[in-house]
Amino acid sequence: AQSVTQLGSHVSVSEGALVLLRCNYSSSVPPYLFWYVQYPNQGLQLLLKYTTGATLVKGINGFEAEFKKSETSFHLTKPSAHMSDAAEYFCAVTTRSNDYKLSFGAGTTVTVRA
């Protein structure tokens, strides 16, 4: 079975500062990794995904993530935070052997200070 752990349930950053959200995964087979964002009273929106190939993945809204197999990590970053980045972020993992059903982390809430 696969799982993800998101380190830090809350992250507070200043506008213009680096955003770093940490995600570590556990999987006995090659994982597919995702980051989703959820705004209040809305569903989840896909930010980016890693399947195979290039380990640095670029997504929407200036976010990117790097798959590091040796560290079993898939951390999400954005160089400069914007007020509109305030939301909850979820890391998720799936595998072919699990019929691609997603397992989500507990989420990290990001607040952006003016």
Add this chain to the structure above:
Amino acid sequence: DAGVTQSPTHLIKTRGQHVTLRCSPISGHKSVSWYQQVLGQGPQFIFQYYEKEERGRGNFPDRFSARQFPNYSSELNVNALLLGDSALYLCASSLAAPASNSPLHFGNGTRLTVT
């Protein structure tokens, strides 16, 4: 194009009652999945349907059931509601059978409150 639509958006039920939640996938999408998101937690997988057949079931009791119709819309049914069933229920659709290159598109969810 319309995204994944779910109805109702909010629902209040009493313990012991049953509830039916509805989901219409994005046009052309044949796969629907259901997730439960309890407040403060990440979504938990409930069911996955593809071409009207159940393709997967999460660790939920038999009180939870679902089906997919010929037009690919779906219903999630929960019987004998418990307080712990209070959650945001998310429906997601994908173009093909869930695969790495067929990402899930989520609806805005149905907020169920059980009193």
